[in-house]
Amino acid sequence: MTESSKHPEAFPAPPAGFRGAFSVEEARRTEFSEHSGILRSVPSAVAVPEDADDVAAVVRWAAENGLALVPRSAGTGMPGGNIGPGVALNLMTNFRRIEPVDAERRTVRLQPGATLAEVNAAAAAHGLHFPPDPSSGARAAFGGLIANNSAGSHTVRYGATRRWIESVDVVLADGSRATATRGTPVDAPRLREILARVDALLAEHREAIDRDWPRVRKNSSGYALREYLESGDAVDLLVGSEGTLALVTAATARLDRIRPCRGLALLEFTDLEAAGAAVHRILxxxxxxxxxxxxxxxxxxxDSGEDPGYPLREGLEAILFVEVEGDSRAQVADELGRVERAMTGVADRVSLAVDKEQQERFWHVRHAASPLIARMAGQRVSMQFIEDGVVPVDRLADYIRLLRATLARHGLPAVIFGHAGDGNLHVNPLVDVTKPGWREDAEAVVYEVAEGVAALGGTMAGEHGDGRLRAPLLRTIWGDEIADVFRAVKEIFDPAGMLNPGVILPLPGQRPLDAIKYAVVGR
Ligand SMILES: Cc1cc2nc3c(=O)[nH]c(=O)nc-3n(C[C@H](O)[C@H](O)[C@H](O)COP(=O)(O)OP(=O)(O)OC[C@H]3O[C@@H](n4cnc5c(N)ncnc54)[C@H](O)[C@@H]3O)c2cc1C
Structure with a gap:
């Protein structure tokens, strides 16, 4: 790809027949240079297609002109899959449609710019919802959910996005369109041909995939080769591919019944090992x-001095928040009783909340940290560069110890929390950006944690995807054989490497923090 060296003024005219908006203006490009994570990259142009035909026209035009495309919906993705030096492709603005919910089949047709909140609002009228629940759901859209195989706190019971996607309509790298539907042979000739080649490739490497695949409960790193091998459904391969194999222009999502009643158990631990073991019992x-x-x-x-609404004793190593749900208060009380019995003698203290207010008070403890971190005084910046590691649940305590030791070695305080039931932890190191060498320290932490996570049998992306940040870690995590298969899959789908280059698979010389948006002192 040569587009990064191209001056915007020298940009080729927008594709013939393109009905959407197209801009090389600096202000417009700057808008698309930022995302919710720590990276920044100014695109060379911004294209806002009207519909799927327009997307196909942009793809053909980009292919003819040797340009890269960076698809994007709401821009809340963390590892920078949504930014890059290519043409930013806005698949949000004109892709907001949600068809009427099919309550009988429990499905909904939607476009990739529909947000999770909008889809859930439409589904709620039928007592339904989309179970994976990223906490960014008010803004995050299905393009991103599908591309990242997003997940949430309820994924421990319901799985991540992949499980709930029935079909996807895509535009492929040659500009042709295709639909992949679970349990149905693919019609589109180009996608059929691609899948035949992928199938032949995977047959050669099946043993390594079976042997070396991480035994984690959820994963958003690499391509979902094992899931695809198990189901034979192209949907499984396309979900989680972060805009690097195809562009999603529509999808059918499955919905589930909303359980009306909930209860919450708050479990305190003064011993990390006991907390890790408790997660197993809870599952x-x-x-x-x-x-x-x-x-x-x-x-x-x-230590913030704020009232968290729950007494936080000294000496606690961990707190678990175990929610149960059901159709009645009695059922919920019964479920909570089971949690209490299972945790007696395991947790140091068990507190139960059945009524809504009390549950909210308990959850407040879990939600109190983000505003505190954001308000923290001084020169420390909370940075998400090891924010999404996932390990087998029985290695959770080892993973926490690894994180604490690595961060301490580099003098980085951090806040650790997350989806323990899935072995997936979020980590916010607090980086002093006035200290010379902070960037080198941060990058060393990334590589050291990646080595440790690989040794624990995990990946660096439980739900956020690899993006640009984690693409350079691919070999460390997956090993040479599977990383080579990932590259071969990418080349079958996208031989010119025009769809989101540098995402999932690294470009030559790419490093995790190349596009970091914070100034580096002394440079
Ligand atoms: C405060 C906050 C909380 C978060 N909480 C969670 C959480 O609980 N769980 C979780 O999983 N994530 C979470 N995230 C991460 C993020 O919100 C999710 O990854 C989300 O699904 C991204 O959606 P988006 O619409 O913003 O996608 P974007 O950021 O726009 O894009 C994300 C990726 O999808 C690709 N993409 C977008 N649209 C398409 C398309 N139509 N076709 C092909 N590729 C496409 C992009 O190229 C990029 O690689 C959080 C983020 C923030 C800022």
Whole structure:
């Protein structure tokens, strides 16, 4: 790809027949240079297609002109899959449609710019919802959810986005269109041909994929080769491909019944090992959530002097938030009783909340840290560069120890919390950006944690995707054989490398923090 060196003024005219908006103006490009994560990259142009035909026209035009495309919906993605030096392709503005919910089949047809909140509002009228629940759901759109295989606190029970996508309409790298539907042979000749080549490739490497695939409960790193091998459904391969294999222009999502009643157990632990073991026991009870905050988080909230609404004792190593759900208060009380019995003698203290207000008070502890971090005085910046690692649940305590030791070695305080039931932790290191060498330290942490996570049998992306940030870690996490298969899959779908280059698969010489948006002192 040569587009990054192209001066915007020298840009080729927008594609013939293109009905959408197209701009090379600096102000417009700057708008698309930012995202919710720590990176920044100014695109060379911005295209806002009207519909799927327009997307196909842009793809053909980009292919003819040797340009890269960076698809994007709401821009809340964390690792920079939504930014890049290519042409930013806005698949949000004109892709907001949600068809009427099919309540009988529990499905809904939608376009990739529909947000999770909008889809859930439409589904709620039928007592339904989309179960994976990223906490960014008020803004995040289905293009991003599908591309990242997004997840949330209820994924421990309901799985991530992939499980709930029935079909996707895509534009492929040659500008042709295709639909992939679960359980149905693909009609489109180009996608059929691609899948035949992928199938032949995977057959050669099946043993390595079976042997080396991470045994994690959820994953958004690499391509979902094992899931695709198991189902034979192209949907499984396309979900989680972060805009690097195809562009999603529509999808059918499956919905589930809303359970009306909830209860919450708050479990305190003074021993990290016991907390790790407790997660295993809790999973046997099929909880609706099993969230965790660790000592770093608890100390931050307690030491802030603010009232968290729940007494946070000294010496706590972890707190688990176990939600149960059901159709009646009696059922919920019964489920909570099972949690309490299972945790007696395991947790140091168990507190139960059945009524809504009390549950909200408990959850407040979990939600108190973000505003505190945002308000933290001084020169420290909360940066998400190891924010999404996932390990097998029985290695959770080891993973927390690895994080604490690595961060301490580099003098970085951090806040650790996340989806313990899925072995997926969010980590916000607090970086002093006035300290010379902070960027090198941060990058060293990325590589050291990646080595450790690989040794624990995990990946660096439980739900956020690899993006640009984690593409350079692909070999460390997946090993040479599977990383080579990922590259071969990409080349079959996108031989010219025009769809989101540098995402999932690294470009030569690419490093995690190349596009970091914070100024580096002394340079
Ligand atoms: C405060 C906050 C909380 C968050 N909480 C969670 C959470 O709980 N769980 C979770 O999983 N994530 C979470 N995220 C991350 C993020 O919100 C999700 O990854 C989300 O699904 C991204 O959606 P988006 O519409 O913003 O996508 P974008 O950021 O626009 O794009 C994300 C990726 O999808 C690709 N893409 C977008 N549209 C298309 C398309 N139509 N076709 C092909 N590729 C496309 C992009 O190229 C990019 O690689 C959080 C983020 C923030 C800022």
């Amino acid at each position: 046997e009870l099929d909880p609706a959530t099993c969230e965790m905050i660790d000592r770093t988080f608890i100390d931050l909230v307690r």
